[in-house]
Amino acid sequence: MECKVTIYTDGASSGNPGPGGYGVVLISGKHRLEKSQGFRLTTNNRMELMAVIAGLESLKRPGSNVVVYTDSRYVADAVEKGWVFRWESKAFRKKKNQDLWMRFLRTYRKHNVRFVWIKGHASNPENELCDRMAVEASTHSDLAEDTGYSPEDDVNDLFNDSFEN
Numbered sequence: 001m002e003c004k005v006t007i008y009t010d011g012a013s014s015g016n017p018g019p020g021g022y023g024v025v026l027i028s029g030k031h032r033l034e035k036s037q038g039f040r041l042t043t044n045n046r047m048e049l050m051a052v053i054a055g056l057e058s059l060k061r062p063g064s065n066v067v068v069y070t071d072s073r074y075v076a077d078a079v080e081k082g083w084v085f086r087w088e089s090k091a092f093r094k095k096k097n098q099d100l101w102m103r104f105l106r107t108y109r110k111h112n113v114r115f116v117w118i119k120g121h122a123s124n125p126e127n128e129l130c131d132r133m134a135v136e137a138s139t140h141s142d143l144a145e146d147t148g149y150s151p152e153d154d155v156n157d158l159f160n161d162s163f164e165n
Helices: 044-057 073-080 083-089 098-108 125-137
Strands: 004-013 018-028 031-042 065-070 112-117
Touching: 004 044, 004 125, 018 044, 018 125, 031 044, 031 125, 044 065, 044 073, 044 098, 044 125, 065 073, 073 083, 073 112, 083 098
Parallel strands: 004 065, 065 112
Antiparallel strands: 004 018, 018 031
C-alpha cells in the first residue's frame, strides 16, 4: 500500500538569534499529527529546517510519498534547486546549519519528498496553524537547548544565510 503524506511546517524565532520554535502538521488520509517544540537560543532558519526534519522523522514507513509545504525559501530552494546536494559534496564547507542539513538528508533519503513553497501569512489554514504552534512553543518556560547552534556562527555576519550554492 502506497503511503501518501502531506506535511506543513513553519519555524519562528523571537530575535535572530533568540528563543524559537517549530510547528508541524502531518496528514495522511484520516490520520493527523501535530507537533511543536521550542528552543532557548536558535535562529529562524534553524527552526524552519528543524520543522521539516521533525515531520520527516515522524514517518514510520520508509518510501512514503511526501509533499512538504513550507513558507521557507531557505529550505524549499535548497532542496528543489539542488543546493544542499552541492553543499554536501563540499562537506558543507562555509555553510551554516551543517548539523541540521546532515540530519535532514538522512531522513529525506528514506522517502520520496517534494517541496512546495507557499507564501507565509497568506491564509493557508495549516501553515497558519504551524506558525501559531511555532510561536507558542518558543514562549514555554522549559525550552530545550538547540545543541547545534552556536552564537559564534553568526559573528561578523552582515546578511542572512546565503541561499546560493
